[in-house]
Every structure is written in structure tokens, then in C-alpha cells.
Amino acid sequence: MSQQTPSHSLQSSLQEWLCYLEHLHSQEIELGLSRIGQVASHLNIDFSFAKVITVAGTNGKGTSCAFLEHALLGQGKSVAVYSSPHIERFNERLRINKQDCDDQAFIRAFVEIEQARGDISLSYYEFTTLAAFLVLMAQKPDVIILEVGLGGRLDATNIIDADIAVITTVDLDHQAFLGDTREAIGYEKAGIMRANTPVVVGDKNPPQSLLDYGNSLNAKMYLRERDFFVSVADGKAGQTHTGHWQWHFAQQLLPDLALPFIPQDNVATALTVLSLLELELELSADLVNGLIDKTRVPGRTxxxxxxxxxxxxxxxxxxxxxxxxxxxxxxxxxxxxxxxxxxxxxxxxxxxxxxxxxxxxxxxxxxxxxxxxxxxxxxxxxxxxxxxxxxxxxxxxxxxxxxxxxxxxxxxxxxxxxxxxxxxxxxxxxxxx
Structure with a gap:
């Protein structure tokens, strides 16, 4: 663009930029990767420097991301988490090593996107997601955890190929965009899978559409109740809030785990992801109980x-x-x-x-x-x-x-x-x- 107006320049505040972005696109939500994909190509978006984990699911995304974040930070990794929506401040949407992104980093990214997009219209979520990606490319953390905003297949985060995909749960929500059955919604969430790449599915009864999608790609699926398991002290699998519990995956068995402040199922899913990351991380009950004690997420019970x-x-x-x-x-x-x-x-x-x-x-x-x-x-x-x-x-x-x-x-x-x-x-x- 030949000239920037005061409404969207480096001199504008973050709040002024966000107000501008709210009115930039004709629809608040418009799923699809064509527009954001074109602009991402102009910006040369590339996360090859990092290990990427993409987390989708009806519920449990934020708590799963938080548990992974604590675990990876404890291993000396630099870790970024991109999520939405925020609770209090927009800056919460991107944190690197537990620090929210500052205003100026976002503003610099907004200016770069505004110059690169030409006449391509972007929704608020697409624009801000690209901004987060530009900040991440500048900061270059070791691990990037992307929380899917809506669905998966057509969500803006899905322009990135993840090293490990995670699908926490599949249930009814956002039916106007994703379909009104678990089968339809499962297909949309399965869209974050990639060929020959690990995906951890935390849902105990995943829709057949999700399984078929993964099989068609030859994705490496790790399924709850088939590949990893949760049991509690009285032996009744899958219960929550009942005494100590244990997690079992492959040759690993962690007994005497404390009750978490986040859903127990999401801890089990995250532990399976950690086991697949090949970080030379030796999981123990003491280590995991320390992570359980640390992982408390604002606005989740x-x-x-x-x-x-x-x-x-x-x-x-x-x-x-x-x-x-x-x-x-x-x-x-x-x-x-x-x-x-x-x-x-x-x-x-x-x-x-x-x-x-x-x-x-x-x-x-x-x-x-x-x-x-x-x-x-x-x-x-x-x-x-x-x-x-x-x-x-x-x-x-x-x-x-x-x-x-x-x-x-x-x-x-x-x-x-x-x-x-x-x-x-x-x-x-x-x-x-």
C-alpha cells in the first residue's frame, strides 16, 4: 500500500488496531484457508525452526496446552502458546515462556500484514493469527503450541503442518459452522492430521469419521482406551475426582498420580504427547505430580x-x-x-x-x-x-x-x-x- 492511514500505522495503539481489524472483514467468522494462505505465502511464514504441536477439540484445549507448556518449560525448552479467545487482555493470546506478547510486537506484525495483504480481506481472527505467527518467527522458540480456534480443517492455525496433532474431545458446539452431529464435527477436527505424523486422540469414543480420516492419511493415531489408558484406585477406568489414579501408555505406567486442577483426561492426553515428542524426558510420578500441582488455568474451575x-x-x-x-x-x-x-x-x-x-x-x-x-x-x-x-x-x-x-x-x-x-x-x- 502506498500510504498508511492513522487508523492502522506503527503510531496507532494496540486497541486502535484491534478496532480497525474488527471492521475489516464482512463476516466475524469465515472459515477457509485460501485468503490467509495467500497472505502467509507473501509473508513467508515458516516454522521449520520449531517443534509444533497443534491442539484441537471441543473442550480441553486450553488446559492440555497449559500442561504441555509447564512440562516443556521444565525441560529447559523455550515454549510459545497461541490460543483464543482471551479472558481479560488480547495479549493473552500469545505467550512465550509464560510472558504475554507486548503491544509493540503485535503492532509491528499488524503493519507488516497490512502491507502484504494488498486487497485480500482477512477476518479479525485470521489477521491476528498471522500476527502471532510473525512474532513467533522473530522470537524462534523451541516449541510452538497452537490451540485451534474453531474446528480444525479450515481454522487459520491449520496453514501450519504440526509435528504432533492432538484432538482432546469431540462433541456438539459451533454447529452452525461445523455440523450438527459428532460425525460431522469429528471430520472437521480430524483436518489437523497429517500423513505419517503422530496424532493423539483423547476422546474415549471418537467418531468414525475421525478414524476414517486418519486412516486415509496413514496418520499415526494414538487412541484413548486403545493405546493409552486411565484407571483409578478402585479400578473403574475413566473416573474423575476419585482418589489417586494412574496413566498407562506402551511400556510406561505411572501410578499414584494426584488429582489435577484441570480435567484428568486432558492430563492423560498431554502425557501421551510428551512421550511421543522424543525429548529424552523420563516421566515419573513425582515429576508428573509436580506438573499437576503447577497447572491451574484461569477460568477453568x-x-x-x-x-x-x-x-x-x-x-x-x-x-x-x-x-x-x-x-x-x-x-x-x-x-x-x-x-x-x-x-x-x-x-x-x-x-x-x-x-x-x-x-x-x-x-x-x-x-x-x-x-x-x-x-x-x-x-x-x-x-x-x-x-x-x-x-x-x-x-x-x-x-x-x-x-x-x-x-x-x-x-x-x-x-x-x-x-x-x-x-x-x-x-x-x-x-x-
């Missing part, structure tokens, strides 16, 4: 203690809600909570009914708030979709109001649960941190 205990969770789909219901049952048993008061804000394009349904028997009072933005469901819309007979449902103009009323009504023996969206957690977490 995150606890705050005060007059009443508060749990934040970004869960926003039926599978995440089923997991959350199990966590609440365990918390009630361990901590003796009298009631659970739920503060909820959700987007209208989510499966609200089937997300709230698994939690119906766990919640003693609902405090519903309307999120900002055109995609938000109103508190009244959410209230109509609660299928329990509990009449303790309260609606508010926003999530902050809902949260403050829940706090006013909560007793010291109650737990306040905040969930339903990254936006919901972000709004309340700002009040707590």
Missing part, C-alpha cells in the same frame, strides 16, 4: 475464596456442563456446600437448553445476566430455557448485576458458580483479581 467461595468456569456447551456437574458434586461432598448459586450469561448461538440441563439438579438458585453485543442471549431468553422446576430464577440487565445480587444472597456455606461464556468469566474475573 478457578476458585476464589472470600465471604462465599466463587468458582469461575468458561464452559459453554453440553459436554463442558456435564463435566462441571461432576465437579460440583465432588465439591459439595468435599467442602460441604449448602447451596450452589449460578451466575450465567450466554451467547444466543449456543445450545443453551442442553448446556444448562446437566446442571439442573446441582443449582439452587439462578442469577441470569445479559452479555454485551449482538450475539448475546438476554437473561429472559435464558430463563425460558431452564428446564428444571426450580422457581428461584432471577434476571438482570447484565452479568455484573447478577453476580452482585448472588453475592448479597449467598451465605458463607454457599458456592457461587459463574459460567456460560468466556465473556461472562471475563466480566466477573475483573471484579475479583
Amino acid at each position: 478457578e476458585m476464589f475464596h472470600g465471604q462465599s467461595d466463587i468458582m469461575l468456569d468458561v464452559g459453554h456447551n453440553p459436554q463442558a456442563a456435564r463435566y462441571l456437574a461432576n465437579v460440583l458434586a465432588s465439591k459439595r461432598q468435599q467442602q460441604g456446600y449448602t447451596r450452589v448459586l449460578a451466575v450465567v450469561g450466554m451467547l444466543a448461538d449456543k445450545d443453551i437448553t442442553n448446556t444448562l440441563k446437566p446442571l439442573g439438579q446441582s443449582i439452587d438458585g439462578w442469577y441470569l445476566g445479559t452479555l454485551e453485543g449482538p450475539r448475546a442471549a438476554t437473561a429472559e431468553q435464558i430463563a425460558q430455557l431452564i428446564t428444571t422446576e426450580d422457581e428461584n430464577i432471577n434476571c438482570f440487565d447484565n452479568v455484573t448485576q447478577a453476580f452482585k445480587m448472588a453475592c448479597n444472597n449467598a451465605k458463607a456455606t454457599d458456592l457461587i458458580l459463574v459460567f456460560g461464556s468466556f465473556f461472562t468469566v471475563a466480566e466477573i474475573r475483573r471484579l475479583l483479581v
